[in-house]
Amino acid sequence: MPHNQALAEQEPWWIANYLGRGPHQRYRHHNHAKTQRTVDFFIHHMGLHPRQAILDLCCAFGRHTHELTRRGFHRAIGVDLSPDMLAHAASSAGTDGWRPHFLRADVRALPFHDASADAVLMLRSFGFLDTAEEDLAVLKEAARVARTGALLGMDHFPPNSATTKVGTRVLKGPEATTTVHTTWDPATARLNSRMSTRYEDGRVEPFRSSSRLYTPKDLRAALSEAGFTVHGTFGGYDGSPLTEDSTRCVVIARRA
Structure with missing residues (x-):
């Protein structure tokens, strides 16, 4: 070996x-139009504006951080644990003289002050850890760095016959x-x-x-325990309602 x-x-x-x-x-074939639609969705439903400090947790190649920066969100920071993925993300060209900000960190121990973020994104990365307690620790850390009233945007795959x-x-x-x-x-x-x-x-x-796939009910309970109140749920980035057959659960939650 x-x-x-x-x-x-x-x-x-x-x-x-x-x-x-x-x-x-393996993954470079991501569709840029999908990235744009995702960012469109969160800007609209979270009321994001360029002056806000936004954390893009588990950002991978930084697709959403790049798109936010391209639109003038110059306080967006992409966070990931993989140095190789961050190196690729940072090597991509900036826009209009601005380059996205990236930081290597574990989402269970973020190097940010309490209540320092205006908004937090966590996309397609929840449920990876070994235990439900570790998953909850991630949500609690997101709550720690989010100011009171800040919104969390996340998506997850709920368990059903399709997923x-x-x-x-x-x-x-x-x-x-x-x-x-x-x-x-x-x-x-x-x-x-x-x-x-x-x-x-x-x-x-x-x-x-x-x-680990969380039902919408269990995800809501975990968010509540971490200090968030669910503000809205959707079945996709087209704004469709969340149903038992939805293959995606998009959540907007507010820091209590």
Whole structure:
């Protein structure tokens, strides 16, 4: 086994999966129009304005931080634990002389003062940790750095017949093809995936993921315990209502 692969397998999947150049090759095909629609949604429903200090937690390649900066939100900060993903995010060109701000940090221990953020975003990254207590700690840390009345915008995949569908699928991108085998464990409410990516240069990398899916009711309860009050829920970034069949749960919550 290659030394770097052995090291990666000793790390939690949410660290190991985002090492090196592989993540960029696997995920670089994200649709910029979708990024714009997501930012449009939160600007509208959270009433964001450029003077606000906005934290984009678990920002990955910084797509949303970049888009906010491009629109004049020069106090937006992207936060992530992966140095490789942040290096790619920071290497992207700025707009009109402004470059996005990025910071490497663990979302369970953010290096910000209490009540220092006007708004917090946490997109497609909740439920990754091993226990529900750790997930709650993330929400509590978001509440700590948010000022009273600040809004949190997040999205999550609620468990239903569509989101917990098991089987094998193939994801093809411009530089890599990933085969994903997914299983669902109702006892732990975790969606588990084993994946294998073949890159253009012929190398193959195995990796895995495991995410806890929260029902809207349980997510609301966790947010309440952390210090947030749910302000609105949606079934997608088109503003559709949240239903039992929604494959996405978009939440706007206010810091109490």
